[in-house]
Amino acid sequence: MAFSTRLTSSLRPALAALHRATPRQCRGLSTPQRSEPSLNLGGIFPPLTTPFSPTQEVDYAQLEGNLHRYASTPFRGLVALGSNGEYPYLTSRERVEVVSCVRRALPRDRLLLAGSGCESTQATIELTVSMAEAGADVALVVTPCYYRGAMTTAALVHHYTEVGDASPIPVVLYSVPANTGLDLPMEAVITLAQHPNIIGIKDSGGDITRMGLMVHKTRQEDFQVLAGSASFLLASYAVGASGGVCALANVLGDPLCQLDRLCRKGQWQEARDLQHRLIEPNMAVTRRFGIPGLKKAMEWFGYYGGPCRAPLAALSPAQVEELRSTFSASGWL
Secondary structure (H helix, E strand, O other): OOOOOOOOEEEEEEEEHHHOOOOOOOOOOOOOOOOOOOOOOEEOEEOOOOOOOOOOOOOOHHHHHHHHOOOOOOEEEEEEEEHHHHHHHHHHHHHHHHHHHHHHOOOOHHHHHEEEOOOHHHHHHHHHHHHHHHOOEEEEEEEEOOOOOOOOHHHHHHHHHHHHHHHOEEEEEEHHHHHOOOOHHHHHHHHHHOOOOOOHHHHHHHHHHHHHHHHHHOOOOOOOEEEOHHHHHHHHHHOOEEEEEHHHHHHHHHHHHHHHHHHOOOHHHHHHHHHHHHHHHHHHHHHHHHHHHHHHHHHHOOOOOOOOOOOOOOOOOHHHHHHHHHHHHHOOO
């Protein structure tokens, strides 16, 4: 497959420095051992929320404050400008400034994944280059979906191949059908996994059979599968996923990192007990109440949540009480 723009020699030492030897597979998995990936994505990544002021301007001081608090949690890295970052509501300038802010505050041994997916291939390439210049280590590229009826396997393979060819940093595919109405086809994932600059996928669909098949079908490639939700994190590890990008990590980062460690050590009973306690809070801050719920929960755990940008609306008092009850019933509050 053509790959016209490889990582420049100046970037290779930086990427090598970011590589950290963490266990690639959980003990007891049925999938075969794989060679160490060129850039290890194993571990937990919180998809950061974007703090806004009461007037709905990006509040960079509060963003830095949250980042300093997250520094004590053993995350593999952070995701900026994912779905939970209200990415569609930010201007191009704000997107670049958010990534620059995160990079300045983030220790160099933590990876920074930055959302750069746009509807057109050209716009995606341009923003991906900007994300790299702003300090991102990896581009997280969501599926274009406005003309979803035309997003065939061939169209998507062409789109991501062009992006992978042009990107100065590695690319991770992002399939989030709840938001896009489009599942990145398995055939496309298998084909794109062969691209030397496409190193993984964040799959938020929750189909464990699909995730296990991805791991199996791409086992000969330098390609990693990341779970897109805390609700199915343990199950994802059981079929060979490398890590997770989980909204709940903005609130319960340490327990999610503990779940990661338990799975890697093969301590499945303890992992299952912890997973069970995380499912309902995770559903509350994703499917039930979404980003407004996530931001409200963050405030209870010492982070800045703040308002969302319109048209996302704040929770009603009754919803806040329901959210609090969910966290309390699971023993987190």
